[in-house]
Amino acid sequence: MKLLASELRLRRTSLVVWVASVFALVAMITAFYPQIRSDPSLNSIYANMSQSMQALLGGSDLTSPAGYLNTQVFAFFLPAVLLVFGLGRGSASIASEEEERTLDLLLAQPVPRWSAYLQKAAAVTIGITALTLATWVILAALNTAVKFDLPAANLAAVCLQMGLFALALSLAAQAIAAATGRRGYGLSVVAGYTFVSYVIYGMSETVTWLQNVRPLMLWRWYLLNDPLVSGFSWPGITVLIGFCLAALAGGMFFFSRRDLRA
Secondary structure (H helix, E strand, C coil): CHHHHHHHHHCHHHHHHHHHHHHHHHHHHHHCHHHHHCCHHHHHHHHCCCHHHHHHHCCCCCCCHHHHHHHHHHCCHHHHHHHHHHHHHHHHHHHHHHHCCCHHHHHCCCCCHHHHHHHHHHHHHHHHHHHHHHHHHHHHHHCCCCCCCCCHHHHHHHHHHHHHHHHHHHHHHHHHHHHHCCHHHHHHHHHHHHHHHHHHHHHCCCCHHHHHHHHHCHHHHHHCCCHHHHCCCHHHHHHHHHHHHHHHHHHHHHHHHCCCCC
């Protein structure tokens, strides 16, 4: 596991900055809730939007604890932050070394390709986990102070599902980039899918035929069952974990069998 330790050591400063930034962002958004809660008229901002826009923005309820966190944090903003981190790290983990002609030095060491790939993926996973834990810690710490008073299990559920969602797409970006040797391919393909699936997920609230393709959208499995209200969605968690494992296995398979650029 020396490669994993080296990867974490090289990126520890940037990871600390990312964790601190997520911690501060979530704390700042959470701190505004007492002022929002006291003004129910703010719900009209979202209530007048179409159902599709409400779905994209996390619903029409701005003043309840779950509604506020959904609309301001979990529907789009924080997943997007995690995806910026995860897609960047995932797509660059293997392909950037190949593009910079340093991968041959790494693989000259007595480490199989599959092991190198797995350790790189583990470093991405640890980064996503750290950002997810930072989110949960600050929400749990301020839960009573700002009068969210949400069940601890529900906060854990939404953070877990968000983390798995970001990890699934990050591992997909790593797999595509490693399979092609091009960092840009992994980043652009997965970022494009993420944006298109987000739009389809929202539009399917009013466009009937789009409901048939919703199961193909990871947004649907992340937000399934409204975890802040209903707790853990085990079908959603199962699908997200399955996607992570499939992306990991596919990336290892193709990376281990293709000719690398010297």
